[in-house]
Amino acid sequence: xxxxxxxxxxxxxxxxxxxxxxxxxxxxxxxxxxxxxxxxxxxxxxxxxxxxxxxxxxxxxxxxxxxxxxxxxxxxxxxxxxxxxxxxxxxxxxxxxxxxxxxxxxxxxxxxxxxxxxxxxxxxxxxxxxxxxxxxxxxxxxxxxxxxxxxxxxxxxxxxxxxxxxxxxxxxxxxxxxxxxxxxxxxxxxxxxxxxxxxxxxxxxxxxxxxxxxxxxxxxxxxxxxxxxxxxxxxxxxxxxxxxxxxxxxxxxxxxxxxxxxxxxxxxxxxxxxxxxxxxxxxxxxxxxxxxxx
Numbered sequence: 001x002x003x004x005x006x007x008x009x010x011x012x013x014x015x016x017x018x019x020x021x022x023x024x025x026x027x028x029x030x031x032x033x034x035x036x037x038x039x040x041x042x043x044x045x046x047x048x049x050x051x052x053x054x055x056x057x058x059x060x061x062x063x064x065x066x067x068x069x070x071x072x073x074x075x076x077x078x079x080x081x082x083x084x085x086x087x088x089x090x091x092x093x094x095x096x097x098x099x100x101x102x103x104x105x106x107x108x109x110x111x112x113x114x115x116x117x118x119x120x121x122x123x124x125x126x127x128x129x130x131x132x133x134x135x136x137x138x139x140x141x142x143x144x145x146x147x148x149x150x151x152x153x154x155x156x157x158x159x160x161x162x163x164x165x166x167x168x169x170x171x172x173x174x175x176x177x178x179x180x181x182x183x184x185x186x187x188x189x190x191x192x193x194x195x196x197x198x199x200x201x202x203x204x205x206x207x208x209x210x211x212x213x214x215x216x217x218x219x220x221x222x223x224x225x226x227x228x229x230x231x232x233x234x235x236x237x238x239x240x241x242x243x244x245x246x247x248x249x250x251x252x253x254x255x256x257x258x259x260x261x262x263x264x265x266x267x268x269x270x271x272x273x274x275x276x277x278x279x280x281x282x283x284x285x286x287x288x289x290x291x292x293x294x
Contacts, residue, residue, distance in 0.1 A: 039163035161189025181213025
């Protein structure tokens with residue numbers, strides 16, 4: 001079992017084997033803030049801090065009858081003592097969370113996380129119902145905003161879905177353009193429907209442009225940078241030359257939405273076709289923006 005899932009099960013265990021779904025997210029978030037190496041990352045979602053990974057893990061655990069789900073709650077269904085299997089530091093942190101927050105209601109936990117971590121409330125649909133005007137102002141000040149037109153590129157290699165989404169948010173990206181030929185990933189959160197749902201949930205539009213991608217069979221024998229350069233030379237001479245209309249569609253999104261990002265897998269921009277697609281876009285007369293690789 002993944003260690004992070006033992007964290008989830010231990011959290012349920014110390015809260016009498018049951019937590020409502022919102023409280024679990026808030027308590028897990030507060031726990032993560034105390035960890036030296038975070039088990040989960042979070043995004044500012046509709047009800048505040050939310051971990052897609054934790055939610056997916058809990059759903060997976062229901063398939064093995066380790067957790068049961070009701071409409072509003074998660075229940076630990078087995079009798080294993082997962083707390084005893086945690087590292088000493090994580091066990092200490094978890095017990096501290098139980099001590100500090102066990103008497104707080106769901107609404108108390110929501111308000112606490114909003115007040116102490118206002119960034120995670122920037123997309124909340126309920127903040128105005130529970131916070132004061134000064135507190136709402138503080139949240140508003142956390143919401144990234146830029147008037148500079150910018151074309152970004154971003155890879156998801158080596159980061160969680162939540163870390164990736166937060167990078168888009170803090171750069172005030174309005175539209176994510178997926179430029180993979182085949183938008184499937186073994187990495188949780190980055191297949192098309194998962195990524196699209198995550199983006200929409202935080203107010204970022206998602207579009208897929210497979211026409212400007214590179215088929216996976218052409219990426220099998222890439223052993224050094226020279227191999228990448230040969231691949232990208234062919235890409236510029238074929239795909240980019242033939243797909244000017246799709247490039248213009250992306251460029252139109254940039255001119256309308258002002259801040260968009262091209263995304264693919266590789267963390268190293270020099271080993272990804274998105275660099276060459278982005279540079280191609282800068283050569284169109286209509287391009288009026290900065291280019292940044294994040």
